[in-house]
Amino acid sequence: MNSDNQPSNSKKLRPLPRWIFMSRWLQAPLYIGLIVAQGVYVWQFWLELIHLLSMMADNNMTETALMLIVLGLIDVVMISNLLVMVIVGGWETFVSRLDLQDHPDQPEWLSHVNAGVLKVKLATAIIGISSIHLLKTFINAASYDEKTLLWQTVIHVTFVISAIAIAYTDKIINSVHKPKH
Numbered sequence: 001m002n003s004d005n006q007p008s009n010s011k012k013l014r015p016l017p018r019w020i021f022m023s024r025w026l027q028a029p030l031y032i033g034l035i036v037a038q039g040v041y042v043w044q045f046w047l048e049l050i051h052l053l054s055m056m057a058d059n060n061m062t063e064t065a066l067m068l069i070v071l072g073l074i075d076v077v078m079i080s081n082l083l084v085m086v087i088v089g090g091w092e093t094f095v096s097r098l099d100l101q102d103h104p105d106q107p108e109w110l111s112h113v114n115a116g117v118l119k120v121k122l123a124t125a126i127i128g129i130s131s132i133h134l135l136k137t138f139i140n141a142a143s144y145d146e147k148t149l150l151w152q153t154v155i156h157v158t159f160v161i162s163a164i165a166i167a168y169t170d171k172i173i174n175s176v177h178k179p180k181h
Contacts, residue, residue, distance in 0.1 A: 024095050031087050031095070038083045045076045068136055075132045082125040085109075089118045116170035123163035130156045 013021060052069045055061045092098050092113055100106040109121065134156050137144060 027090070027095050031091050034083055034087050038080055038087070041076055041080045041083065045073060045080075048072050048076065064139060067139055071132055071136045071139070075129060075136075078125065078129050078132060082122065082129065085118070085121055085125060089113045089121070093118055116173060120163070120167045120170055123159070123166050127156075127159050127163050130159050 048069060052066075052073070055065070055069070088098070088107065088110060092110060093115055098110075100110060109117070134152055137149065137152050141149060
């Protein structure tokens with residue numbers, strides 16, 4: 001360590017590169033905004049759960065209605081999980097290290113997160129969320145016209161194909177950058 005509490009092998013950046021590198025902190029308010037959005041989803045979850053409990057207390061619920069409300073709760077949880085991946089993974093990848101290596105609650109995936117891994121995880125989460133929406137639509141298919149059912153299915157299949165393409169591209173990129181043994 002030198003007198004500035006910086007590792008002695010660290011290279012001091014020139015002013016322009018230092019400003020460019022510091023610009024990553026402009027993303028901090030964006031991640032804080034996503035944390036606020038996560039709070040909104042927590043609120044939404046509790047409202048839907050209270051709605052479910054009140055309908056059950058009134059003994060006024062069909063199996064289909066119960067299934068749709070529970071799928072709505074699962075949807076909120078999956079979107080919240082997506083937010084956590086974006087907040088934690090994005091901060092770690094693009095802003096600053098969180099230094100969670102010895103923390104007992106460190107997510108397993110965070111130890112090997114990079115932009116490619118984050119994209120694949122996000123694409124997978126989006127497919128899960130889309131699957132829940134599609135399942136809700138098909139459970140309540142009588143309420144939708146054929147065109148809506150078709151387009152929701154096409155959009156879901158597009159998400160699946162996109163996720164496969166992202167994962168395959170990431171695999172190709174990683175295989176090119178790994179040294180051959």
